[in-house]
Amino acid sequence: MAPIDMFAMRECYNQQQIMLCFNGPISRSLIEEIGNALRNYMSEEQAHPSSAMDVFAVYIEMTQNIRHYTREKNWSDQQAGATVVVARDDQGRYVVSAGNLIETADGQQLLTAVAELAKKDKAGLKALYKEQLRRPRDEHVATGAGLGLIDIARKSSEPLKASLQPVSDELSFISLSAVI
Incomplete structure (x- = not known):
């Protein structure tokens, strides 16, 4: 294996204003530890409390969704790995991104x-959230009520961005980003 150029990596992270980056298998305790580090970092940065709470909530929702999905599939640690990045954009907004393998x-x-959520304004997202809350849950379905993705969209200051990159015949890598 070629040596890792840590300086080049650091410069790239600084140029892209990456505050936090994680790549690997994700456990409940790791989600919590990274969440605590993120909370402390934002506190030291004196982020507005509502922004800090939204960034934290979006980070938690994204990482827990990945963990639940990969556990449901009984994937190995290598398949269950996630890539999570919290950065700032050129306007100073926070960008929370997460990616993982997915069928x-x-x-x-x-x-x-x-794409459907992107068509809705804030009022439409709020109405959809309330509608989803009232909808009965199917106890035989392992996934949640879909509230998490709607909540991420509600907290985001612009439409969510997602992409899918094929990895094999059955698997792709999904990337999701929210701007807070």
Whole structure:
């Protein structure tokens, strides 16, 4: 293996204003530890409390969704790995991004859901959230009520962005980003 150029990596992270980056298998305790580090970092940066709470909530929702999905699939640590990045954009807003392997059909469904959410304004997202809350849950379905993705869209200051990159015949890599 070629040596890792840590200085070049650092410069790249600084140029892209990456505050936090994680790549690897993600456990409940790791989600919590990274969340605490993120909370402390934002506190030291004196982020506005509502922004800090939204960034934290979006980070938690994204990482827990990845963990639940990969556990449901009984994937190995290598397959269950996630890439999570919290950065700032040129306007000083926070960008929370997460990616993981996903079955391609599930990834297509997620892209469709993100595209549908992108069509809605804040009032439409709020109404959809309330409607979803009232909808009865199917106890035989392992996934949640879909509230998490709607909540991420509600906290985001612009439409969510998602992409799907094929990895094999059955798997793709899904990337989701929210701007807070």
